Amino acid sequence: MNVIDxxxxxxxxxxxxxxxxxxxxxxxxxxxxxQLLKQLEKFQPALYPLNLDVAGVGTVHWFAANILxxxxxxxxxxxGEIFLLQQHKKPQPLSHGSFPSIFSSADVGSDERNP
Numbered sequence: 001m002n003v004i005d006x007x008x009x010x011x012x013x014x015x016x017x018x019x020x021x022x023x024x025x026x027x028x029x030x031x032x033x034x035q036l037l038k039q040l041e042k043f044q045p046a047l048y049p050l051n052l053d054v055a056g057v058g059t060v061h062w063f064a065a066n067i068l069x070x071x072x073x074x075x076x077x078x079x080g081e082i083f084l085l086q087q088h089k090k091p092q093p094l095s096h097g098s099f100p101s102i103f104s105s106a107d108v109g110s111d112e113r114n115p
Contacts, residue, residue, distance in 0.1 A: 007058050011036060020047055021085070025056035033064035037071035040082070048080025052094070055087040 009032040010025040020043055024036070043050060060068075072094055075082065082094040 009035075010056075011039060013039065016051060019050055021051040021053055023053040023056065027059040027061075028057060028064045028068075029061045030064045030067055033067040033071070036068070037075075040071075040075055040079075043079070045079050049083055049093075050080075051083050051085050051091065053085040055085065 007026040009028060011032075012023040012025075014021045014023065022036070022039060026032075028036075040050070040052075072082065076095050083091040084094055085091050
């Protein structure tokens with residue numbers, strides 16, 4: 001994957017129904033994954049469950065997907081539930097296995113180049 005081809009990542013935090021909603025747009029590389037996890041860690045456990053709007057997510061780098069999976073597992077154990085908001089779908093709790101579905105566009109493989 002060429003980093004130059006990535007659409008700029010944007011993260012916006014809003015409040016919906018008195019709960020935080022983090023809206024994502026663009027492609028997610030490892031730097032964007034860390035930014036997202038840092039933002040989610042800032043919310044106090046009392047503000048959970050929170051919403052993560054992934055309707056605007058494009059390509060997810062394979063390494064970023066691994067970072068997010070580990071980070072989400074940690075957040076679910078230590079903070080509370082995260083609900084995924086996807087376009088034209090009912091909100092789903094992240095703990096119900098919906099994580100892989102949002103990263104179906106994740107690049108498979110590694111950054112190694114074949115000779």
